[in-house]
Amino acid sequence: MEFTDIVNLLDGREFREADSQIKRGRLKYPNNSAYLCLLIYSAYKQGSKVKAIASAKDFVNKHALNDANSVLLLYRLFSQEGLTKEAQQTYETALRKFPILGPKLLPALIEQMVDGVTPINIKQMEKLLMQLQKVSGETKDVYNAAFACSLMPTDTLLNQLGVKLVEKVAVENTQQLYVVTKLNSNLRQWDAVIDATETFKKKSAEIALDLEIETLYVEALIQSQNWTKLRIHTLPKLTTFNDYSTILNFILALRQLAESFNATKELLDTIPFKRNRLLSYLELAVQYNMPHEVYLQQYYDALKTKLCCFYDIRHYPKLNALKLEEGSNDSHVEINNQKFKLILLGEDYSVIIKENEAIYETACAKKKSLERYELLPENELILMNLLLDDNVNAFEKTDRLHSVLSRNPDDPRVRMWMMHSLAQYGHFTQTILGHFEDLKIKMIQIDTLGYYISNLVPLKENAMVLFNLYRYYLTVPSENVSMVLQGMENQVYTKLEGFFNFYNRSLNSVGELQLALTIAKMTTVLGLSDYSSFFVDRIKTRFQLDLLNDNRDFKTLWKFGINTKEAEAYANSLLLLLTLKLEYYKTLLLNEGNPSNAHSHIKNLNKLLSGEDTKSLNKFETWLYRIYFNLFKCLFKYNQKEMVTNMNYLTKNLKFTKVMPIIGEFSVLSSAYTLLIVSLVELVHNLTGLTDFKHLRDQLCTDIKKVNIRSLVEAELEKTGASKFGFTKHLDNYDILISSLK
Amino acid sequence: MSSIRPFQMDDLFSVNPINIDPLTENFNPSFYSQYLIEWPTFFFKSTEETHGLFDQLYEISGYMMGKTEGRLDKKEWHTHITAVTVMPTYRRLGLAQGLCVQLEKMSVGGVYDTLFVDLFVKVTNSLAYKMYKGLGYSVYRRVIGYYGRTVPEDRNNLDDEIDAFDMRKALPRDIKRETVRDNGEKVYVLPNEIEF
Numbered sequence: 001m002e003f004t005d006i007v008n009l010l011d012g013r014e015f016r017e018a019d020s021q022i023k024r025g026r027l028k029y030p031n032n033s034a035y036l037c038l039l040i041y042s043a044y045k046q047g048s049k050v051k052a053i054a055s056a057k058d059f060v061n062k063h064a065l066n067d068a069n070s071v072l073l074l075y076r077l078f079s080q081e082g083l084t085k086e087a088q089q090t091y092e093t094a095l096r097k098f099p100i101l102g103p104k105l106l107p108a109l110i111e112q113m114v115d116g117v118t119p120i121n122i123k124q125m126e127k128l129l130m131q132l133q134k135v136s137g138e139t140k141d142v143y144n145a146a147f148a149c150s151l152m153p154t155d156t157l158l159n160q161l162g163v164k165l166v167e168k169v170a171v172e173n174t175q176q177l178y179v180v181t182k183l184n185s186n187l188r189q190w191d192a193v194i195d196a197t198e199t200f201k202k203k204s205a206e207i208a209l210d211l212e213i214e215t216l217y218v219e220a221l222i223q224s225q226n227w228t229k230l231r232i233h234t235l236p237k238l239t240t241f242n243d244y245s246t247i248l249n250f251i252l253a254l255r256q257l258a259e260s261f262n263a264t265k266e267l268l269d270t271i272p273f274k275r276n277r278l279l280s281y282l283e284l285a286v287q288y289n290m291p292h293e294v295y296l297q298q299y300y301d302a303l304k305t306k307l308c309c310f311y312d313i314r315h316y317p318k319l320n321a322l323k324l325e326e327g328s329n330d331s332h333v334e335i336n337n338q339k340f341k342l343i344l345l346g347e348d349y350s351v352i353i354k355e356n357e358a359i360y361e362t363a364c365a366k367k368k369s370l371e372r373y374e375l376l377p378e379n380e381l382i383l384m385n386l387l388l389d390d391n392v393n394a395f396e397k398t399d400r401l402h403s404v405l406s407r408n409p410d411d412p413r414v415r416m417w418m419m420h421s422l423a424q425y426g427h428f429t430q431t432i433l434g435h436f437e438d439l440k441i442k443m444i445q446i447d448t449l450g451y452y453i454s455n456l457v458p459l460k461e462n463a464m465v466l467f468n469l470y471r472y473y474l475t476v477p478s479e480n481v482s483m484v485l486q487g488m489e490n491q492v493y494t495k496l497e498g499f500f501n502f503y504n505r506s507l508n509s510v511g512e513l514q515l516a517l518t519i520a521k522m523t524t525v526l527g528l529s530d531y532s533s534f535f536v537d538r539i540k541t542r543f544q545l546d547l548l549n550d551n552r553d554f555k556t557l558w559k560f561g562i563n564t565k566e567a568e569a570y571a572n573s574l575l576l577l578l579t580l581k582l583e584y585y586k587t588l589l590l591n592e593g594n595p596s597n598a599h600s601h602i603k604n605l606n607k608l609l610s611g612e613d614t615k616s617l618n619k620f621e622t623w624l625y626r627i628y629f630n631l632f633k634c635l636f637k638y639n640q641k642e643m644v645t646n647m648n649y650l651t652k653n654l655k656f657t658k659v660m661p662i663i664g665e666f667s668v669l670s671s672a673y674t675l676l677i678v679s680l681v682e683l684v685h686n687l688t689g690l691t692d693f694k695h696l697r698d699q700l701c702t703d704i705k706k707v708n709i710r711s712l713v714e715a716e717l718e719k720t721g722a723s724k725f726g727f728t729k730h731l732d733n734y735d736i737l738i739s740s741l742k
Numbered sequence: 743m744s745s746i747r748p749f750q751m752d753d754l755f756s757v758n759p760i761n762i763d764p765l766t767e768n769f770n771p772s773f774y775s776q777y778l779i780e781w782p783t784f785f786f787k788s789t790e791e792t793h794g795l796f797d798q799l800y801e802i803s804g805y806m807m808g809k810t811e812g813r814l815d816k817k818e819w820h821t822h823i824t825a826v827t828v829m830p831t832y833r834r835l836g837l838a839q840g841l842c843v844q845l846e847k848m849s850v851g852g853v854y855d856t857l858f859v860d861l862f863v864k865v866t867n868s869l870a871y872k873m874y875k876g877l878g879y880s881v882y883r884r885v886i887g888y889y890g891r892t893v894p895e896d897r898n899n900l901d902d903e904i905d906a907f908d909m910r911k912a913l914p915r916d917i918k919r920e921t922v923r924d925n926g927e928k929v930y931v932l933p934n935e936i937e938f
Binding site: 175207208210215240242245246275276307308311312373375412413416439442444445475476482483487490492494506551553556559 | 746756759764793831836844852
């Protein structure tokens, strides 16, 4: 059997067959180092990570690897563990001793580096590409290496080296020109950027430059204070290219050339694009320290019927001089005015709230029915009210959103607000799911908006929905690998950095980890062990907590120009990620068979539970993770001396009576309460089969079963007068959940 | 205050305000990356300054995805608009038109130098139809069942809900304007007849 076939067996967790092949190979070829490497890799894949890494280090120190496959395998193993230095040393030693390996090994290493699991290490990439260009001498490899140098903008020596490399090769296309200008731009050699761009333009006048190169060229003109050239470059674009950045650069150039306000304005008058022209007057006045009120008014008068009006001018200092049109029949004018008033009139929102409501109602009366996909812009005013009005309770706000959405079901932002609003109640997770599905969230949106459904109650149909969503994460790594490799192959340097960023940000994604943990928890409670082990394996092998990327989108919801402080507070509250990390280690430990790995996880868990961030946990969460922490210490005999203390802690605290007073602090209608019940049920499931804790588990199970959630919720609904909002709709889910306890 | 900037792959993390729209398609990442690799200059975005809101320098207000296809010897070498979309707040400003005009300019001369620009628009989407007419596009043919779920076989089975207009605008390279025609609304074709 071939080397790669055995690696595939190990990757596919077919250990018995793989081990027997390795054994056979070692008997047949006792001096072949490849089989020793496979043996180490087998141990690594079977969970003995610490031991395997130690063996690999020892192996590299003692043996000179003379076959590319072994080098690649150990390189991969070290890289996956974040041992960059060791990974590098592996191939460097091999190349030094056996240079003949170069042409085969280097491209393979580059491909392996982009493995869809580990982030791209630019430094290592540069080293590999540099060696490859030495070996091959091909133009493509030279530019790839130079481009890699440009990705480390602060490393002067490296950028100089990049410039030296490309100096020997003529620039033949815009992508190569981009590499040259990028390197020189990093080195702040502005004249070189300008010279390279202009030489290319002279030589190939018919070829339009990429926008990325245009940006570098303009930046070079500004940095080198080449105002005359900047003027010459931007002036013709004023009439042909509707680009505000160009206009700003034009104003900058003329100001630096001491051109008068009037002369500059006259040139700006030629801009045929109304919005950008009117804004350019405003900017001109500010830049020349002239009064800008008149231009502010001019802009408002001309653009007040456009929804962008408020956003375009809200930041200008003389906004309070603006004379808003009164009594307008145009809905967009009214919406803009309401937003301006919010800034200009200060803290008394009552008038604005009343007006917003009236404008909305008038709009609805005027427009009895909406076309398919038509959006009623006045919906925004109701969203504003929900944030401003403290006299309306949470149920009433949700009900109001419901009525707005019923009238205009195609408004995605109102639907997002509906999900946001419902998320505070535990009994509406199924309704949230319905809205999520109506929004047709798919592909990358699963990563950015999937967090809306991270609290679904464990039900088989919910598990199926989450499995389907998770498919995105199964396909995206391989797509990203081919994207990066194809981008390099095609030398699309203007886009490669974006590809690297996208690739890296797709790894260790908070959205993916959250979804995988939710599924692992759900499948445990539902007893779907096959699915459970698949997701646990994903969690084990695909995440490094110190490299998490949070791609969740907290901004779209708030894009209507107000209350940014609330938006930031909301986002920040979700950014801590402490519970996510605690759940991560909990899941690893519940599925860990190797004591040495378990001890390292317990250590990490302890670190998290002793940190400052624990203040953000609620009382139940503190209780729950302390219980798990002590449980794991007992199960894995973490500290023999503390065993009795740990056991006593559990005997004393792993009781429903300890949770009861805490539960009382939560509203039974809240999402925190639902999460609490789900976590307790999960805890009982996790304790099942642990003989030392059978008594505690059985008692907890009996006590949970005694809680009549349905009647508690109904009583609370009665008390708060919220019955009319249909909260009882999904109470059956609790019955199903509790009935899973045996 | 719209500016035109190149689209980058990681911009996909920031386009929710645009792509959450029910009429804007969300493709798998490889679809976007393929466009960026093969037609890097034909994928660009419009941006608006945010003045520090949400720690962003700017927000993306719209984007254009285009490509080239067809054979020159068959007079089919052209630029195709795959997607042009704008966030609701920045609609009715001519932004989409601006993005189309920018694509046209990029198609004239240079590396691509195509004969015409084309796009598909739902027969019922009168707003988009008017916008493209205003930009100089005309209907070249009506594609029967283009947006339907089944493959149509009868080219006379008209259905406004699922039929598309293939609209074109001739570019300077098509000196004799051979790639456009009058009364294209009356020319019916099936989807399999429009492949290049």
